[in-house]
Amino acid sequence: MVINITTPKYISLIQILLRTKKYYKLKGLPDVVEGYEKKYYIFLRKRHIQIEIANSKNETIEEIQKYLDCIFKDDYIGIQEKYADVFKNMFQIVDAKCMDDNMEELADAVDVIFTATPQGLCGSLVNEEILKKVKIIDLSADFRIKDVATYEKWYGIKHQSPQFIEEAVYGLCEVNRDKIKDARLIANPGCFPTCSFLSIYPMVKEGLVDPKSIIIDAKSGTSGAGRGAKVNNLFCEVNENCKAYGVATHRHTPEIEEQLSYAAGEEVMINFTPHLIPMQRGILATSYATLKKPMTYEEVKAVYDKYYKDEYFVRVLENSTPPETRWVEGSNFVDVSCKVDERTGRIIRMGA
Numbered sequence: 001m002v003i004n005i006t007t008p009k010y011i012s013l014i015q016i017l018l019r020t021k022k023y024y025k026l027k028g029l030p031d032v033v034e035g036y037e038k039k040y041y042i043f044l045r046k047r048h049i050q051i052e053i054a055n056s057k058n059e060t061i062e063e064i065q066k067y068l069d070c071i072f073k074d075d076y077i078g079i080q081e082k083y084a085d086v087f088k089n090m091f092q093i094v095d096a097k098c099m100d101d102n103m104e105e106l107a108d109a110v111d112v113i114f115t116a117t118p119q120g121l122c123g124s125l126v127n128e129e130i131l132k133k134v135k136i137i138d139l140s141a142d143f144r145i146k147d148v149a150t151y152e153k154w155y156g157i158k159h160q161s162p163q164f165i166e167e168a169v170y171g172l173c174e175v176n177r178d179k180i181k182d183a184r185l186i187a188n189p190g191c192f193p194t195c196s197f198l199s200i201y202p203m204v205k206e207g208l209v210d211p212k213s214i215i216i217d218a219k220s221g222t223s224g225a226g227r228g229a230k231v232n233n234l235f236c237e238v239n240e241n242c243k244a245y246g247v248a249t250h251r252h253t254p255e256i257e258e259q260l261s262y263a264a265g266e267e268v269m270i271n272f273t274p275h276l277i278p279m280q281r282g283i284l285a286t287s288y289a290t291l292k293k294p295m296t297y298e299e300v301k302a303v304y305d306k307y308y309k310d311e312y313f314v315r316v317l318e319n320s321t322p323p324e325t326r327w328v329e330g331s332n333f334v335d336v337s338c339k340v341d342e343r344t345g346r347i348i349r350m351g352a
Contacts, residue, residue: 082095115137195284199350220275245276297320
C-alpha cells in the first residue's frame with residue numbers, strides 16, 4: 001500500500017518518533033530503527049513524501065491517512081515554536097521562532113542562509129534564483145566533494161543539484177580564505193576533516209611526508225552523531241566504553257582524501273578510523289605518516305608556524321604538547337601539535 005503526501009515543510013523524523021511513539025524506517029539510510037506494528041518507508045524528496053506501509057493491523061487507507069495527517073501537523077514538528085524553547089541554552093539570546101524550509105521566502109529576507117540539514121536536503125532546495133539573492137553556507141556534505149560519483153557512492157543518495165558543485169567553495173578559511181569571500185555557495189567542512197586536515201596539511205603541502213602512508217585515528221564525543229534516538233548512542237551504551245565505528249567506511253574519508261590530494265598535488269588515499277568515546281562533544285585526531293627525510297622537531301615546528309602564525313583560530317602548541325579536547329571545547333579553536341619519532345622515521349600529528 002502506497003500513500004503520497006505533500007507537505008509544506010521539512011519533516012523532522014525524530015519529532016515524529018518521539019511524539020507518536022511509533023518506529024519508522026528511512027529506506028536507503030543506515031542504522032535506522034525497525035518497526036513494531038508497521039514499517040514506514042519514507043522518501044524525502046523536496047516536499048513530496050511517499051510512504052509504503054506494511055500494514056499488520058489491516059487498517060483502511062482512510063484510517064491510515066487520518067493518522068498520517070495528524071502526524072504531519074505543525075504542532076508536531078516545532079514550526080512556530082520559539083527557538084529557545086527547543087534549545088534552552090538560547091534563552092534570552094535568540095527570540096526567533098522556528099520556520100519551515102521555504103528557502104525562496106527566506107532568501108528575500110536575509111543576506112546569508114546557513115543550512116544545517118540532513119544530507120541531500122540542501123541540494124534539493126537550492127536553485128539559481130536563490131543563489132542570486134543570498135550566500136548559502138551549507139553544513140551538510142552536499143557540496144564538499146567535487147566528484148558526484150564519489151558523493152553518491154559514500155552517502156548512498158543521488159545528488160539533486162550537481163550543477164552547483166563546481167562553483168561551491170570548501171569553507172576552510174585557512175586554505176580558501178580568498179575564494180570564500182566571493183563565493184555564493186560555501187561547503188562547510190565536516191568535523192573530522194577539519195581537525196584531521198589542519199593537523200596534517202602543512203607537512204603534506206610542503207611535500208615532507210609520504211602521502212600514501214597517512215593513517216588517521218580519531219575520537220569523537222556523542223554529539224557528533226546528532227540528536228537521533230539511536231541505541232548505540234544511549235547513555236548505558238556509551239558510558240564507560242570506547243569503540244571504533246565506520247571502520248574503512250566512514251563518510252568523511254573521501255572528503256579528507258580529496259582535500260589532502262589538492263594539497264599534495266597527487267591522489268591521496270588514507271586509512272581513517274573514528275572512535276566514539278563517552279563525552280558530550282569534542283574531537284581528537286592523531287595521524288601518522290612516514291617522513292621523506294630525517295627532520296628534527298624544531299624543523300617541523302617551523303613548518304607549522306609558517307602556515308599558522310597568522311591564523312588566530314589554529315594554535316600550534318609548544319614542545320610536542322599533546323592537545324586536549326577540554327582546551328578547545330565550545331570554541332572555534334583547533335589546537336595542533338606534532339612529535340617526530342626518530343626511531344621509526346615517522347611523524348605523529350595531533351589535533352583537537
